[in-house]
Amino acid sequence: MNVETKTTNAKNHMDALTVGLCTLTVVGAGATAAMPFWPQQLGNAPSIGVVVLAAGLAVFLALHTYYWWRDLDEAAKEAHKWAWWWGGNIGFIVGAAVFLTAALAGVDILPAPIPHTDAALIAAGFIAAFAAQAVGYGIAWCGWWIARQ
Known part of the structure; x- marks a missing residue:
């Protein structure tokens, strides 16, 4: 083909x-x-x-x-797999540490208009974890391509 x-x-x-x-x-x-x-x-x-x-x-x-x-070609597939593995995992670990530190320090994690319920905290944790993974992935993906240019 x-x-x-x-x-x-x-x-x-x-x-x-x-x-x-x-x-x-x-x-x-x-x-x-x-x-x-x-x-x-x-x-x-x-x-x-x-x-x-x-x-x-x-x-x-x-x-x-x-x-x-x-x-996708093989190089792009490898960049995405590598970035998701390393960037996603490291981003998740760093994001979880930041989220946990903020929670233990008493920082109000949720914005004021959102009701402070268990469901809202679970949703905030999910969004924070996904955002941290996405940021880590983006950084790792850019790094993978920069290293191979």
Whole structure:
């Protein structure tokens, strides 16, 4: 398979995914009925449209990532794998240390408008961990390419 055919196939896949996501967006905006069988402990039920749109977006992102990864060359794949392993892990460790130090020092981690509940603290911890991994990944990815130029 030559490069032109490979690029055309990837573009066709992405075009089909985009049309599918647009269709899900229209359906999601139109379906306003609440989700049936929603547990009361979780609060108000989201609309069926929101659930359909979220599921469609998850599938779209998974397929998009698959086609994107398949079309990368070996050097780019190696840069991403190396950066995610080293940068993501080191970023997570450093971010966790900073988050833990701030929490133990009594720093108010959550902004004032957010209610200080267990769920909000868990969400803040998740976001902090992901952000630390993403920053570490970005630094490591740039470092990998700079070292090989």
